Amino acid sequence: MNLADKNILVVGGATGIGHAAASVCAAHGGNVIVADQNETAGRPASAAIGALFVSVNVADEASVRRMFDTIAARYDHLDVLIHTAGVLRGAFVPVAEFPLETWQTVMDINVTGSFLCAKYAMPLIKKAGRGVIILVSSVAATGVSSSVAYGSSKGSVSSLGVTLANKLAPDNIRVNVVHPGGIKTEMKLSVIGREAELHGQSAQQAIAQAAAGTELGEPEGVGKILAWLASDEADYVRGFLTTR
Numbered sequence: 001m002n003l004a005d006k007n008i009l010v011v012g013g014a015t016g017i018g019h020a021a022a023s024v025c026a027a028h029g030g031n032v033i034v035a036d037q038n039e040t041a042g043r044p045a046s047a048a049i050g051a052l053f054v055s056v057n058v059a060d061e062a063s064v065r066r067m068f069d070t071i072a073a074r075y076d077h078l079d080v081l082i083h084t085a086g087v088l089r090g091a092f093v094p095v096a097e098f099p100l101e102t103w104q105t106v107m108d109i110n111v112t113g114s115f116l117c118a119k120y121a122m123p124l125i126k127k128a129g130r131g132v133i134i135l136v137s138s139v140a141a142t143g144v145s146s147s148v149a150y151g152s153s154k155g156s157v158s159s160l161g162v163t164l165a166n167k168l169a170p171d172n173i174r175v176n177v178v179h180p181g182g183i184k185t186e187m188k189l190s191v192i193g194r195e196a197e198l199h200g201q202s203a204q205q206a207i208a209q210a211a212a213g214t215e216l217g218e219p220e221g222v223g224k225i226l227a228w229l230a231s232d233e234a235d236y237v238r239g240f241l242t243t244r
């Protein structure tokens with residue numbers, strides 16, 4: 001896979017799947033920019049792979065606009081947007097007790113964040129004359145989720161991807177949506193810990209077991225697919241792609 005000379009923005013690239021994608025992109029010659037709310041993890045992780053780090057809260061329109069202003073000051077154009085930022089809140093909370101505030105936070109970050117990043121990436125991608133947008137949804141979009149808000153938000157992210165693909169094809173912009181399964185990241189492992197607690201078991205032990213086992217995939221596995229989708233080799237891929 002050749003990503004030489006491609007300017008690639010990985011939103012949510014401080015940790016987990018996003019960081020794995022940013023690392024693979026950088027290793028294959030991409031000029032990588034990592035954007036994330038988590039500066040503590042994001043700055044050193046970006047420096048280690050030679051990526052520029054930009055702080056952003058994807059749920060805040062002014063913050064997203066500022067991030068793209070920062071990028072526009074450094075880069076002439078953007079070739080690829082990989083959007084992995086997301087949160088899972090409200091796992092195992094019954095529907096009747098699910099707080100509206102939690103629902104809104106999840107929707108703001110997962111859905112509105114994906115929309116805002118795609119929206120404000122547009123001028124810089126259009127300057128390249130062609131481009132790629134990759135949204136990270138989840139198998140929870142069409143399957144089972146521990147959180148009513150998370151599952152619903154990922155269904156919306158997938159639909160957003162289909163809509164964007166249709167609207168942006170005339171601009172030579174390919175939009176793909178990736179649906180990962182269970183992957184060993186902080187997000188997934190904390191849900192496993194919570195589930196164990198609800199069953200009166202030790203969260204720490206359940207997390208350690210899941211992290212050591214093979215049932216969950218590694219972030220690098222999805223990272224490689226995201227990087228490949230960013231490349232010209234994936235030009236003929238349309239729509240969704242499901243991973244383990």
Ligand SMILES: NC(=O)c1ccc[n+]([C@@H]2O[C@H](COP(=O)([O-])OP(=O)(O)OC[C@H]3O[C@@H](n4cnc5c(N)ncnc54)[C@H](O)[C@@H]3O)[C@@H](O)[C@H]2O)c1
Nearest residue numbers: 012015016017037038057058085086138182183185187188
């Ligand atoms: N781990 C899994 O099993 C799994 C499965 C399916 C889908 N996903 C999706 O993959 C993506 C990456 O998740 P992960 O598992 O690597 O978890 P993660 O928590 O390691 O990564 C999420 C990243 O998003 C960032 N983020 C959260 N809110 C933000 C905000 N408001 N503004 C900017 N950045 C923000 C976090 O700081 C973090 O770096 C998410 O969209 C998640 O829903 C994960």
